Amino acid sequence: MGLFDKVFKSERDIVKKEIEEVPWHALTEEQQLEKIKQESEKQPVVIFKHSTRCRISRMVLNNFERNYDLPKDKEVKLYFLNLIANRGISNEVASRFRVRHESPQMIILKDGEVVHHSSHQAIDVERIKEFI
Known part of the structure; x- marks a missing residue:
């Protein structure tokens, strides 16, 4: 690591090269929900609901991204929903999925149905592994 990196990059930026990036897909349109349900017929689908105004939600998201280690050969699709920008x-x-709203929240769909949902500190990458 050079002096430039130490001065202009945060520790997170430097370490991020070693962290597996989470392949998020933005959930920004209500019409995507039918597609998500159909996708879950072929592979598990995760919806991560995040509030940009909540520190706990930020902490849970950071923890999830830091611990993300799903094998690349396993098929799972991850959707990210910014609650503040997309309340509707x-x-x-x-x-639609008959799950009480919470924030942060992780919902896992398989075969068109919710097979797991959790919120706050119960959100864990390991739970996804149970369904792939």
């Missing part, structure tokens, strides 16, 4: 979509997720 969040409400539709709760209604």
